[in-house]
Amino acid sequence: MDLNFTPEEQAFRDEVRAFMRTDLPADVAAKVKGGKRLTRDDHVRWMTALSKRGWLGVNWPTEYGGTGWSPVQRHIFEEECAAAGGPRIIAFGVNMVAPVIMKFGTAEQKAHYLPRILDLTDWWCQGYSEPGAGSDLASLKTRAVRDGDHYVVNGQKTWTTLGQHADWIFCLVRTDPQAAKPQEGISFLLIDMKTPGITVRPIILLDGEHEVNEVFFDDVRVPVGNRIGEENLGWTYAKYLLTHERTNIAGVGLSKEALRHLKTIARDQLKNGRPLIEDPIFRARMAQIEIDLMALEMTNLRVLADVQAGGAPGAESSILKIKGTEVRQAITDLARRALGPYALPFQSEALDGGFNGEPIGPGYAAPVAAHYFNMRKLSIFGGSNEIQKNIIAKASLGL
Template structure:
């Protein structure tokens, strides 16, 4: 198995690096590097830059405005963007809905929806989880009842990421109660400006409101907004989740976070020693870096298999599982190294009150926000089950 990039892949990596050096705005990179919250305008600005270059839709075929990149090229691009502190692109339209429409959508749906994703005029969010249906998504209760050429939708979705910025949502809804729970689910597209839809923010422990509750009360949705066939939603949902987990391990982000930690560890002291020289912190940093290197090699093995047309299988679940653990461990180490300086939230103190780098003001919010990494995209408990089942099968 060849874990080295080919000359063509190295040339592509150099091209990506040159592009990022020239086109990535310094102010955006600085916000990302400091762990500051990005605005909707920030995200759309970066998306516009990539769209102009033709590098926005990495997973899309060229005939629909995508890059046509293979798995290795997508990995290189994502990793270099992370290492250069580029804003992370929202996945809902680009990496979730887009691939679903290619596979299950009508030509009319592709023609009407895909351009708005690319030019940023449509901001999509995901309506999957409900108060009583998270990991057990098949138990969802939001109903869509056929009424002529419309569905009447009633129910509630929760944990809707950045829904406050969105104007459209794709939802799983129950269209039948017959048979197994998975057999009565459909995939429906909705305009959030439709009467009867209410978006309510959820205040998180780190002080932000990036997730929301969405309530549907007698919402009329055209039947033409159904993707695929009625009651085919579970099949579509499983297909979408394979794309949601694309790059979810975030190897590049972990490498960048470790660089940030090492920079910090040389600036502050504990018990008369620099954190970088403190045995406890040096040992823990070495353990995390060993895990990160193992994860990086596993990622390269997956890419080598992808060159030969092999599917990810249990390796993708292993990467999601280990990748999220490593990212959480780095934030835990970073926050621990800062000591009491990491205790306040960024909103509770001004920059001139900090005795350490200003990015310390984001240490607590980022740490708490990263608790979600082991849940979204398929909880780590579910990933362990997938790995165990595949190993048992041999």
Template sequence: MRLEYTQEDLNFREEVRQFLAEKLPAHISKAVKAGRMPAREDYITWQKILVEKGWAVHTWPKEYGGSGFTPFQKHIFEEECVKAGAPELPPFGLNMLGPVLIAFGSEEQKAHYLPRILNCDDWWCQGYSEPGSGSDLASLKTKAVREGDHYIVNGQKTWTTMGQYADWIFCLVRTSSSGKPQEGISFLLIDINTPGVEMRPIITIEGGHEVNEVFFSDVKVPAGNLVGEENKGWTYAKYLLQHERVGIAGVAAAKEGLKKLKRIAAETDAGDGTMLIDDPAFATRIANVELDLMAMELTNLRVLAQAQAGGAPGAESSMLKIKGSVIRQEISDLLRRAVGPYALPFMPELELPGSNEEPIGPDGANSFAGHYFNRRKYSIYGGSNEIQRNIISKMILGL
């Protein structure tokens, strides 16, 4: 099993670095490095640059517009993008819906939706979680009733990330109440501009507007928007979540966050004339998270090597999701502690597109408290860590 880079991989890393230096707009990089959420048009600008290069999406076959990257090249590309301050493209169309359509969609659906996802003609969001149906997703209640050539949809979705930007939403809906709960779920594509769809903002604890709740009241959806077979949506949902959970590990982002943490700790006075990084208690926490991150990266490389050999992620995706979320939460906590009072004046308006104010403190420290609070969600979304442990115990231990 190969766990090191070949010369070809190293050459590819240099190609990526040169591309980012030449093509990544400076104002986008500056916003990302300062901890600000880019504007919608910035995401679109960057995606179009990547599409022109053929590097926008790595989970699709080349014939559909995929990059053709090997798993190791994908890992290298993501690392270099984080270092350069490139925004992570919203995954909902590219990395979630796209693979589902390629695997289970009709030829008509693939021909229509996939080019529009690539070209940013459609911005997608995800309609999975509901009030009372998050980790226990199979208990969802949003209902779709077939009437002739349409489904009539009623219900509610919540925690809909970037839904305020979206044109379309892919939803899990209940089309049957017989049998096991998982057996009556279908996968439906819904135009958000359809009468009866209402999007309401949810303001998160740090003051940001990232998530939303969506209400469906007698929404009429063409039957042709059903992906795959009716009542088989649970299979497609699990397929989608496997892709999502590996990405949540965020190895590249964690490595860059750790580098920033160590730099700040080395430049911060602990109050007694020594630097914070020399404080035994703080240094121990940095060392522990660094060791955990090194172990996670090796696990990630093992998964990549298996994928290179034609394998598919199983319980490993849940392991990476658990460990990745815990590590990134710990780094966020340590960053907040390292800058002390500079993290206190968190002002969300400084992260809004068009702000002409510079963040306060070292490396945009005023955003650290907000990031700390926001990242508490990492151990919940994409399947809570408790549920992931159940998956691991079932797949590996047979419990």
């Protein structure tokens, strides 16, 4: 792999930077840079700007309205978005269910759902985890019983990220409880969140954020035409989706921007009268994170190149998921340590736009505790890191 950017790639970077200056809403970028909470409208305005430019489907082929960008272009775009303060694209529609529809959906499903994802008609959420089925996802118990041209769905999903905003949810449901293996009796359904019988209840996280939810299904009728692929083969489609999710979790661009912010904090904070960044122990910790991030970036580019060539991310996505989450957690942990006592108080209200209260410590201290709390989840969602290590051991090492 050539590690130098070509003149064409440098020109593309300039194009992305120009777009960020003109089309990224300044108030949204300020919220992201300041660690403030984003509203649904903030996300929609940003993704609408991308959609109008034709840049929302960054990993989509051109035949479906995507950019057709190379892996390097996608990498540059992600990096420049993070540097400019662009919110991360909400992945559930454009980066998760869309690839499944493209590969396994019918022509009618592709023609209906894909344009609605690109023009933001539909906001999607994910219905995988349940109270008794997280990393052991095949233990899910939400039932879908065939009744003529419909399935009748009963059960519960949990940790449903941004489900309070969603128009649609893609769900794994059990359609054959008698299957010899639990993975063999699962189907993949697309469900309209406005369907009678669906209830969404908030779960408030440690950082005070309403980010996730419980979703209950009580005799929810779903047309059979909303099933992706064949009945009882949903586990195959779910695994395909999860490899894309785990690749996206790597978040190289976000980690690089977070590391730059950490260096700013380390230059500003003092230890024994000298900038913290000059402390040899702290510098060594920060250097190790930067080395790990550089290795992650190269690995991410290799995986994206394989996908561009027509493949799908396999066990490599598990490597990206593990290392990407470890790097992001390490950065937030080191930022918390750098701020010392200023990171201890947690002002949840200081994360809201328009907060006019008295901050505790430097202005950049308010979101540090919240980010630290929130990043604890990264090693769990998308399949816990322990599960990812098992996948690597079996698929890559033959253990």
